[in-house]
Amino acid sequence: MKDPVFLQDEHRMLKDTARRFVDEEVRPNGDAWEEAGEIPRETYRRMGELGFFGIRSPEQYGGTDMDAVAMVALWEEIAKSSYGGLGGSAAAHSEMAMPHLIRYGTDAQKDRLLPDLIEGKKVSAITVTEPDGGSDVAGLKTRAVRKGNDSWVLNGSKVFITNGCLADVYMVAARTDPEAKGSRGITMFLVEKDTPGLNVAKRLDKHGWRCSDTAELVFDDCEIPFENILGEENKGFYAVMDNFQNERMVAGALCLGEAMHAIEITTQHVKDRKAFGGTLWDKQVVRHKLATLEMKVEAGRHLTYHCAWLDGQGVNCVKEVSMLKAYMGELVNEVMYDCLQLHGGMGFMTESPIERMSRDARVAAIGGGATEVMLEEVAKRM
Ligand SMILES: Cc1cc2nc3c(=O)[nH]c(=O)nc-3n(C[C@H](O)[C@H](O)[C@H](O)COP(=O)(O)OP(=O)(O)OC[C@H]3O[C@@H](n4cnc5c(N)ncnc54)[C@H](O)[C@@H]3O)c2cc1C
Numbered sequence: 001m002k003d004p005v006f007l008q009d010e011h012r013m014l015k016d017t018a019r020r021f022v023d024e025e026v027r028p029n030g031d032a033w034e035e036a037g038e039i040p041r042e043t044y045r046r047m048g049e050l051g052f053f054g055i056r057s058p059e060q061y062g063g064t065d066m067d068a069v070a071m072v073a074l075w076e077e078i079a080k081s082s083y084g085g086l087g088g089s090a091a092a093h094s095e096m097a098m099p100h101l102i103r104y105g106t107d108a109q110k111d112r113l114l115p116d117l118i119e120g121k122k123v124s125a126i127t128v129t130e131p132d133g134g135s136d137v138a139g140l141k142t143r144a145v146r147k148g149n150d151s152w153v154l155n156g157s158k159v160f161i162t163n164g165c166l167a168d169v170y171m172v173a174a175r176t177d178p179e180a181k182g183s184r185g186i187t188m189f190l191v192e193k194d195t196p197g198l199n200v201a202k203r204l205d206k207h208g209w210r211c212s213d214t215a216e217l218v219f220d221d222c223e224i225p226f227e228n229i230l231g232e233e234n235k236g237f238y239a240v241m242d243n244f245q246n247e248r249m250v251a252g253a254l255c256l257g258e259a260m261h262a263i264e265i266t267t268q269h270v271k272d273r274k275a276f277g278g279t280l281w282d283k284q285v286v287r288h289k290l291a292t293l294e295m296k297v298e299a300g301r302h303l304t305y306h307c308a309w310l311d312g313q314g315v316n317c318v319k320e321v322s323m324l325k326a327y328m329g330e331l332v333n334e335v336m337y338d339c340l341q342l343h344g345g346m347g348f349m350t351e352s353p354i355e356r357m358s359r360d361a362r363v364a365a366i367g368g369g370a371t372e373v374m375l376e377e378v379a380k381r382m
Pocket residue numbers: 092125126127128129132133134135136159160161162163206209214363366367368369370371372373376
């Protein structure tokens with residue numbers, strides 16, 4: 001496929017670096033990570049060293065302060081590794097959790113934490129979802145109560161938290177004003193690993209993204225310093241919503257890379273596979289199936305880069321980004337279903353990458369805003 005119009009030389013260089021990393025350091029190790037149920041810390045450090053975690057961070061902290069086009073270009077390439085859990089975990093750190101610190105942190109908070117997060121020496125997690133609900137962020141129940149002017153005390157639980165076991169820094173959404181209606185009484189906090197009262201209650205077992213650690217957390221009288229408030233008191237909901245834009249663009253880019261890679265390996269497979277006196281590719285129905293997927297993914301690729309470009313122009317693009325998340329979350333599943341089908345019985349075997357990829361894709365229509373929730377965002381703007 002030809003490069004999207006928005007790609008500049010700096011984006012191409014970043015993609016080349018990511019492609020080499022995927023070939024040399026992800027593909028040989030991915031199965032072991034799946035088995036272990038997490039991405040090793042050394043891999044976070046390596047990704048930090050390669051500059052992958054600082055592309056949206058200010059230069060003064062060690063970042064490269066690039067645009068959203070760079071961000072989607074990077075995660076598209078990482079997703080082509082075929083290990084969905086790697087993109088899920090690493091992007092949850094740099095594009096979903098870290099932006100809360102970058103955008104709303106004080107200078108002191110950034111000085112203390114951001115360089116290590118950019119270098120991958122520390123890992124971060126975003127903790128919003130609760131056992132009683134994820135789509136309805138305004139309904140969250142975890143409480144943060146002020147203790148004089150010295151500290152905040154958190155109580156409650158969070159679920160499905162990516163990097164939940166490994167993280168050193170958790171960005172936590174909690175209710176600070178129980179009287180305020182829904183969205184108005186929520187505040188973000190920084191909670192650091194080993195804070196008494198922060199318990200990783202359970203490592204969760206999952207259908208896909210098996211190399212990504214996902215955990216349930218319990219805050220039990222977890223006392224944090226007063227200055228660990230992140231952004232303005234009672235404005236946390238807006239910070240979460242604001243950052244959803246970033247998160248959903250990255251989700252679109254991850255789906256894009258996964259879908260492109262699935263089509264590539266499946267096309268190769270059907271061109272090699274002999275049946276009925278020719279190859280599977282000789283069957284028009286097979287060719288048209290793949291051509292149809294290629295066409296839809298190409299449309300999704302343009303929407304992905306268009307959203308990133310709009311974001312870079314400072315244009316409000318909630319509608320477009322919601323379309324992207326809904327479209328790519330569904331499309332990647334359609335692609336995986338058809339590509340697995342074209343692999344036949346081998347596609348059903350765990351030794352086949354397409355089997356893992358089709359399990360990994362399922363979460364794309366759920367996490368970070370389910371398709372139905374995204375369509376509501378689109379509908380509200382029609
Ligand atoms: C692997 C994984 C990793 C995750 N990582 C994180 C993380 O790091 N941090 C974090 O905070 N959260 C994380 N999540 C949580 C994720 O964002 C939520 O699962 C998601 O927002 C859906 O919330 P829920 O699971 O509570 O489903 P619910 O809110 O109960 O929704 C269930 C289903 O109901 C439907 N639905 C919901 N609302 C509507 C509506 N308004 N209209 C029509 N239909 C609707 C949808 O089909 C939806 O899938 C992760 C989830 C998974 C599976």
